[in-house]
Amino acid sequence: MKNIDQLRAHGLFDAKVPRYTSYPPANHFENGVGHDKQVDWLSAVSGEEGISVYIHIPFCKRLCWFCACRTQGTKTLRPVDAYVEFLRSEIRAVRAALPKGVSMARLHLGGGTPTILSVKTMSLLLSEVFSAFTKTDDFEFSVEVDPTEASDQLLETLVNFGLNRVSLGVQDFAPVVQDAIGRSQSLEQTHHVIDFLRARGVAAFNLDLLYGLPHQTMESFKETLDHVIAMKPDRLAIYGYAHVPWMSKRQVLIKSDDLPDNEVRFELAMLAQKTLVNQGYDAIGIDHFALPTDKLAIAQNEGCVRRNFQGYTDDQCETLIGFGASAISKFKQGFLQNAVATSAYQDRINQNQMAAHKGYKLTVCDGVISKVVEDLLCRFALDNSALNAEFPEQATFIRAISVMLMQRYSDAFHISKNGLQMNGWAKPLVRIIANSVDTFSSTEVAHSSAI
Ligand code: SF4
Structure with missing residues (x-):
């Protein structure tokens, strides 16, 4: 039997399965695992440990149609500034519940759009984080940067706080695809951010692409791949677009008829893999690629790549603490997820509660x-x-x-x-x-x- 037929026989083109960024997947977390568990699990973290910190910024100036992230649109920065005050309170409360010696090995700002923050608000947030946690020697600070939003002043601020890895969403550069997914982002905007940060010493870049988008063809996707290869990112994540309009309302704006079928999706994924491997990238797991000099490729060679909510990582921390609405924390005992709606999250912090509202204790x-x-x-x-x-x-x-x-x-x-x-x-x-x-x-x- 040909391999493609074997894949079909095992249901590759029909199955719907979790992405397994956690086990159990987050839709199986249980209500009622909240404040008390969070206090218990935080206090049980080893005082010798370096932890990972994730901060979620659930705001965007525009809401791209394809995106299923937990985020909300805002025209002004008022709700964002207010939210950051709650984040600062949460950071202080969590820090107080952790043993003294705990340090920070990773800091990642994701969203939503972290680069929506003003210079002043970003400085307040980062000052709070760095006064709460001392850094480990191999500390890594990464931020998801939206090239259509981020001002040079904000990028400069991030660099001054020690930014050393940047993640940029690209998805696809073809105008017809960008129009169909409600996200326009030019090559120039993307180049500008990369060049600006490289000139200031930031050496590590991840770019994210999506296959399976409306109107994507093998030719158009190859052009996008050629554009991103020319940008020489250290890592790429090439995810399959998940069309779930019953869960993500914005996706109703994307016509199902414009989407490639599953066999074409597979060909697009294989095209990306072949093109990137030919260009010297190592394939990592199911959807990541890294230059052999990148820490992720080195971790793969050493057999210690891990998988977490951001995908594949070389992060070996046992504890990940998520701050902000809907953020998920991972402890050796299990998972906790903060209240999902921004208002519910802020209510908890206002009431001096920990923000976790559900979770799962691993057996x-x-x-x-x-x-x-x-x-x-x-x-x-x-x-x-x-x-x-x-x-x-x-x-x-x-x-x-x-x-x-x-x-x-x-x-x-x-x-x-x-x-x-x-x-x-x-x-x-x-x-x-x-x-x-x-x-x-x-x-x-x-x-x-x-x-
Ligand atoms: S792709 Fe980025 S900017 Fe667009 S809605 Fe999603 S998080 Fe916001």
């Missing part, structure tokens, strides 16, 4: 499955030796997972030194395979296409 079995899912998504492997070393009491369960995978996907795996390894052709199936070990698995319409 031992969840912990095993979580590692299996991460191993599959990051290394296309099941490392029985490592799992048995970490969960010595769960040897029977680990073996049962391994046997199930070999029986159900015998053509997709071969036996390796430490367990199972996926065959190259089968890698696009990895989210479907991860779904087969997912005990929360459902046919929820919330999930996106497997390709």
Whole structure:
């Protein structure tokens, strides 16, 4: 059987499965896991630990039609300035609940549009963060920058606070595609931000593209790929567009008839992979690419790429603390998510409550499955030796997972030194395979296409 037929036989072109940026996926977090758990889990973080910090800015000046991010449109900066005051209160409250010695290894500002903040408000926010947390020696500060919004003064401010990695959303440069997704962004705007920051010593850039957008063709996407390669980013993330208008109201503005079908989506994804690998990028997991000198590619060579809410990462921190509306925190005990609506989040902070409103406490079995899912998504492997070393009491369960995978996907795996390894052709199936070990698995319409 040809590989494409094998992929089809395993349901690649029909399946809807989670992206597995966490296990369990966030739609399985439970209500009632809030303030008390947050206080308990924060106080249990080791005082020796370096943590990751994520700050969510849920505002944008324009709302792009394709985007399913948790964000709201605003014409003025008044609600943004007010929100940042709540963030500052939350940072102080969380810091007070953490043991003294905890330091910060990563800081990431995401959204929404973090670069919507004025210079003054950004300075207040970052001063609060840096006075709350001391930095580890290998500290990394990254920001999602919107090239259509960010002023030179704001970029300069970020550099002065130590910005050393930048993430830029591109999606696609073809005008017909940009018109159909409600987001215009010129090549010049994107070049300007990169050149401006490179001239000030920022060396690390991620660019995000989307395949599966309306009117995208192999030719138009190849042109976009050529444009971004010319910008020489260290990393690229090439995600499949998830058309879920029943969840993200703005997407009703995108006509389903203009979208490429799943087989074309697959060809677009393969085009991106082939083009980038030919240009010297290493493929990381299912949708990331990195130059061999980049920390993510180095982590891949060392077998320690991780997966978190931002996708693939070399971040090894056990604890991630999310600040702001809807932000998710990860602890060794489980996950917590802050109140989602900005008003509900602000109400909690006003009432001197921690912001978490739901979450999930991992059982031992969840912990095993979580590692299996991460191993599959990051290394296309099941490392029985490592799992048995970490969960010595769960040897029977680990073996049962391994046997199930070999029986159900015998053509997709071969036996390796430490367990199972996926065959190259089968890698696009990895989210479907991860779904087969997912005990929360459902046919929820919330999930996106497997390709
Ligand atoms: S793509 Fe960026 S600017 Fe557009 S709505 Fe989403 S978060 Fe806002």
